[in-house]
Amino acid sequence: MAATVLTSLSTSPMVLHPSSAPTVPEPAARAWKEVLSASYSSSTSGNWSWDASDQSVPSTPSPPLSNDNNKNFLLSSQGDDVSEDVTESTHFMFEDPIPRKRKNSMKVMFKCLWKNCEKVLSTSSGIQRHVRTVHLGRNSDSDYSDGEEDFYYSEIEVNMDSLTEGLSSLTPTSPTTAGPPPVFPPPFTDVPHSEHINMNGSQSHAPTLLSQSAPSTLCHIRTDHAYQGPVTHVRTVNIGEKRQPAASTHTTVNKNHALITPAPKPTPGTRKPRGEAKKCRKVYGMEKRDMWCTACRWKKACQRFTD
DNA sequence: ACTGCCGGGTG
DNA sequence: CACCCGGCAGT
Numbered sequence: 001m002a003a004t005v006l007t008s009l010s011t012s013p014m015v016l017h018p019s020s021a022p023t024v025p026e027p028a029a030r031a032w033k034e035v036l037s038a039s040y041s042s043s044t045s046g047n048w049s050w051d052a053s054d055q056s057v058p059s060t061p062s063p064p065l066s067n068d069n070n071k072n073f074l075l076s077s078q079g080d081d082v083s084e085d086v087t088e089s090t091h092f093m094f095e096d097p098i099p100r101k102r103k104n105s106m107k108v109m110f111k112c113l114w115k116n117c118e119k120v121l122s123t124s125s126g127i128q129r130h131v132r133t134v135h136l137g138r139n140s141d142s143d144y145s146d147g148e149e150d151f152y153y154s155e156i157e158v159n160m161d162s163l164t165e166g167l168s169s170l171t172p173t174s175p176t177t178a179g180p181p182p183v184f185p186p187p188f189t190d191v192p193h194s195e196h197i198n199m200n201g202s203q204s205h206a207p208t209l210l211s212q213s214a215p216s217t218l219c220h221i222r223t224d225h226a227y228q229g230p231v232t233h234v235r236t237v238n239i240g241e242k243r244q245p246a247a248s249t250h251t252t253v254n255k256n257h258a259l260i261t262p263a264p265k266p267t268p269g270t271r272k273p274r275g276e277a278k279k280c281r282k283v284y285g286m287e288k289r290d291m292w293c294t295a296c297r298w299k300k301a302c303q304r305f306t307d
Numbered sequence: 308a309c310t311g312c313c314g315g316g317t318g
Numbered sequence: 319c320a321c322c323c324g325g326c327a328g329t
């Protein structure tokens with residue numbers, strides 16, 4: 001039976017596909033590919049032709065299309081980088097190497113979510129500045145941002161035809177920005193379908209202290225020990241944060257939001273964020289172990305290169 | 308795979 | 319105590 005099928009296929013490769021496809025597409029496809037490679041006697045790149053053909057067709061016929069937005073609302077506990085996961089999970093499925101951008105003329109706009117404000121801007125920076133100046137009452141000229149504006153606008157897609165203008169936040173704009181490196185290199189840019197803040201209306205509690213996870217406020221520039229070699233790189237410490245000496249030195253920024261986040265760390269065990277800075281083991285190597293500090297030799301917390 | 312180091316051993 | 323190591327967790 002199989003032999004007859006194969007022979008018939010080899011003669012006319014186009015015959016097969018429509019009949020027994022729906023239940024088990026996979027073997028059929030494989031057979032087809034084999035037939036193709038056989039008949040065309042092109043040993044290599046049999047499958048690449050497939051990709052090419054697939055690419056030519058604009059609408060992928062694959063049934064398991066992305067199921068809209070899987071709305072995970074677990075972000076209320078700790079916002080921060082949930083959003084990134086969302087974008088990841090939506091298109092991590094096979095195929096679709098291009099991260100499903102706007103197909104025809106979808107444009108990303110940024111809409112202010114403030115009480116009665118309906119302002120829509122085309123750039124994230126614009127909406128941030130709007131929120132910052134108009135609603136938060138910040139100083140207008142300083143473009144300092146602590147990320148709080150993120151909670152007052154959402155990203156929406158507008159189906160406007162024409163003008164495929166450069167998408168603001170994704171393209172690095174012009175290289176003219178010579179000043180300090182962008183204080184706000186946003187990890188946000190995501191939120192596939194708004195749904196970032198609820199609490200619309202009823203702004204009972206003062207909105208200024210709602211900043212949960214303001215990433216940029218925690219950026220520190222620390223010079224590490226630079227023990228061997230000039231390690232010149234800026235390091236950003238995120239919410240893990242080092243453990244301050246508990247003397248409640250609230251630095252200078254206002255990050256007093258203990259009333260919203262129930263569990264500051266998702267893992268209560270907390271095994272210490274793993275300090276950085278090379279320790280004796282790394283610095284001296286396994287050989288020359290006798291140059292390590294004693295703690296390192298005993299596999300304890302390093303004493304020489306503390307964090 | 309590698310590193311840092313906690314917890315638990317041994318003498 | 320000093321000393322060592324298994325094994326975990328983070329990179």
